[in-house]
Amino acid sequence: MSLFLRAYTILTHFCSNRIISTNPLAKYYQYAVPWMYEEILIHLRNDDKEKVLARKQYKETNRQLLIHWVLVWMNRFQLLFAPKADILFMTSHPDHHAQYGELEPLFKEKGITWVYITNKLKIYQELKRKKKRVYFLDNANKNDLNRFYVDSMNTANFDKSMESHVIKYLGYFRYLENQIRWMINRLSPKVFVTANELLLPHRVALMLFKEKSMQTLCLQHGYISNTNIIYKEMLSDQFLVYGQVSKQAMLDMGFPENRMEVVGSLLYKDTLPNFAPSTQSFLSLGKKNILVAFSGAGNSTSLKHHLKQIQTVESLSNEMEDVHFLMKLHPKDDMQFYKGLSKNNIRVISHDDFMNQKGDFIDVIARSNALITSVSASMYDAFKLGVPVCVLDLENEYADSDVIQAKVVSYCNSFDKLLNSIREMIKQDVHYATIQSAKKYLMNFYHLTEKADAKTLVYQVISQSIQKIP
Numbered sequence: 001m002s003l004f005l006r007a008y009t010i011l012t013h014f015c016s017n018r019i020i021s022t023n024p025l026a027k028y029y030q031y032a033v034p035w036m037y038e039e040i041l042i043h044l045r046n047d048d049k050e051k052v053l054a055r056k057q058y059k060e061t062n063r064q065l066l067i068h069w070v071l072v073w074m075n076r077f078q079l080l081f082a083p084k085a086d087i088l089f090m091t092s093h094p095d096h097h098a099q100y101g102e103l104e105p106l107f108k109e110k111g112i113t114w115v116y117i118t119n120k121l122k123i124y125q126e127l128k129r130k131k132k133r134v135y136f137l138d139n140a141n142k143n144d145l146n147r148f149y150v151d152s153m154n155t156a157n158f159d160k161s162m163e164s165h166v167i168k169y170l171g172y173f174r175y176l177e178n179q180i181r182w183m184i185n186r187l188s189p190k191v192f193v194t195a196n197e198l199l200l201p202h203r204v205a206l207m208l209f210k211e212k213s214m215q216t217l218c219l220q221h222g223y224i225s226n227t228n229i230i231y232k233e234m235l236s237d238q239f240l241v242y243g244q245v246s247k248q249a250m251l252d253m254g255f256p257e258n259r260m261e262v263v264g265s266l267l268y269k270d271t272l273p274n275f276a277p278s279t280q281s282f283l284s285l286g287k288k289n290i291l292v293a294f295s296g297a298g299n300s301t302s303l304k305h306h307l308k309q310i311q312t313v314e315s316l317s318n319e320m321e322d323v324h325f326l327m328k329l330h331p332k333d334d335m336q337f338y339k340g341l342s343k344n345n346i347r348v349i350s351h352d353d354f355m356n357q358k359g360d361f362i363d364v365i366a367r368s369n370a371l372i373t374s375v376s377a378s379m380y381d382a383f384k385l386g387v388p389v390c391v392l393d394l395e396n397e398y399a400d401s402d403v404i405q406a407k408v409v410s411y412c413n414s415f416d417k418l419l420n421s422i423r424e425m426i427k428q429d430v431h432y433a434t435i436q437s438a439k440k441y442l443m444n445f446y447h448l449t450e451k452a453d454a455k456t457l458v459y460q461v462i463s464q465s466i467q468k469i470p
């Protein structure tokens with residue numbers, strides 16, 4: 001039995017006796033399902049408890065808490081006089097509102113109105129600067145928001161621990177509920193759109209919309225593996241997937257076909273990006289450049305594996321001192337894991353620093369000679385741009401992935417394989433056949449046909465959803 005399936009089996013055992021209509025806590029267990037699932041995976045993988053707690057701990061300064069509190073009450077005042085909106089978009093990641101932004105001209109042309117809500121202060125500030133209608137959702141709790149951490153996988157102790165944690169966070173859940181209900185009641189939206197309903201604030205909002213029999217839609221964000229069975233627990237009325245690869249992965253997990261639409265990607269661009277001025281500061285233009293973009297620990301990657309991947313890239317840099325390595329971190333990754341990697345041929349940059357320096361990730365991929373990654377969405381950008389990809393899997397965690405099965409990447413499960421692959425990749429055209437196969441795979445992944453236009457397809461689904469609400 002796979003790790004993901006074992007975690008899901010334990011979770012469903014726990015929830016089957018609790019998520020019932022007569023249980024007053026039933027909806028709170030539903031809120032926490034994705035959260036609990038990740039905690040079970042942490043235990044099954046035997047990730048180091050102290051490092052996980054250090055990575056997952058969430059604290060805010062008094063100044064940040066004050067800013068959040070002020071924004072919440074500003075929202076309440078502004079909403080007293082706010083015009084209604086047809087659509088409520090929720091964003092917690094730059095790619096979320098980038099997708100929604102592609103639809104704005106069509107909505108404006110048809111007289112459809114929309115607002116954004118976000119639980120991220122930086123995103124709120126960014127959207128405000130762009131003069132968007134945006135409201136802030138305070139995602140903080142007055143107590144420290146540590147992750148769940150179950151000390152025993154013994155069923156009785158596990159059940160008791162999970163139940164006590166859900167009860168502990170009732171105040172947090174209700175605080176989110178109160179804010180979102182106020183927005184719904186004042187704005188009267190007909191449709192809720194998210195790009196990741198498995199994030200806790202998004203799931204709370206989605207369930208409150210469903211409570212009121214309003215339409216809920218989720219846009220695909222990133223890569224979907226048929227092994228990560230938590231996607232089966234998605235509750236959106238419609239899940240808008242990129243293409244047949246993602247659709248088949250969802251079907252394999254038992255997700256209903258009548259709740260999916262293949263629409264392509266709103267962010268897919270055919271053209272090669274311009275050479276952004278900031279790119280020169282990230283790459284070494286006189287050398288071969290290798291981009292390293294892991295997704296960080298979590299989901300498919302254990303903490304032990306992630307640390308091993310970082311150490312392996314460090315060893316690779318020692319063997320290839322004439323090659324420049326850029327390690328660009330995922331938002332959920334942590335700089336503390338990369339301490340001691342400051343070398344002449346390695347540069348490590350956090351996601352926030354990359355964005356603050358106006359980094360263009362697509363452009364950096366395009367100018368790199370190869371990409372080393374876990375099974376992450378960055379692969380698909382590399383496929384499009386003709387950049388060869390190494391998937392580094394030292395713990396056999398990605399072997400069942402469709403990209404591995406399709407043989408469109410160089411699958412490296414040892415240091416020697418990685419070293420040989422990178423040496424070949426920096427020789428021009430050596431991986432031409434693999435790159436061409438990857439581009440064909442991409443056509444299917446992103447539903448790239450002459451008839452398909454992602455903006456039109458997504459717009460049609462959303463507009464039809466609006467029409468369903470009187």
